[in-house]
Amino acid sequence: MNCPMEARQGSDLLLEYTAGRLAPQAASELEAHLEGCARCREFAHSQKMVWQALEAWEAEPVSMDFDRRLFARIEQAPVSWWARVTGQVMHHGVPVAAAAGVIILAGLMLRPAVTPVEPPQESAQVETLGPEQVQSALDDMQMLRDFNHLVRADSAEPRM
Ligand SMILES: [Zn+2]
DSSP states (O other), X not given: XXXXXXXXXXXXXXXXXXXXXXXXXXXXXXXXXXHHOHHHHXXXXXXXXXXXXXXXXXXXOOOHXXXXXXXHHHHHSOHHHHHHHHHHHHHTTOOHHHXXXXXXXXXXXXXXGGOTTSOHHHHHHXXXXXXXXXXXXXXXXXXXXXXXXXXXXXXXXXXX
């Protein structure tokens, strides 16, 4: 097959693959290509690291206490930082919890310390993801938003 990184929408194919959403036929074709293409292999590997980090986070039981502490931390954060991060998101009416999820995600990708299973050089790869790739990963995280929505619906107590 042609190198997907050279093709338009190529990284989408790799993202689908690392997300486990590719049909078995397409997945094995891509795997065959990965054998011989370091560029695609690196990209797929770095995406897998992101997924592993997310799975590690999702495996944690999300308690009310976690939610409360998260919001406490958000409130303690400098206003300009918080406004800058959420300003655009909030314009589109996305709940605060969803924005918080995005921030957790960003934290996972930017802080090697939260993914202890990785050797340091692999963490470095995760850190060097371009904005475009991070955006793609964020786009894949609709489930995170849904998840946060559920958490928020569970905790009926008024907040803010
Ligand atoms: Zn390739």
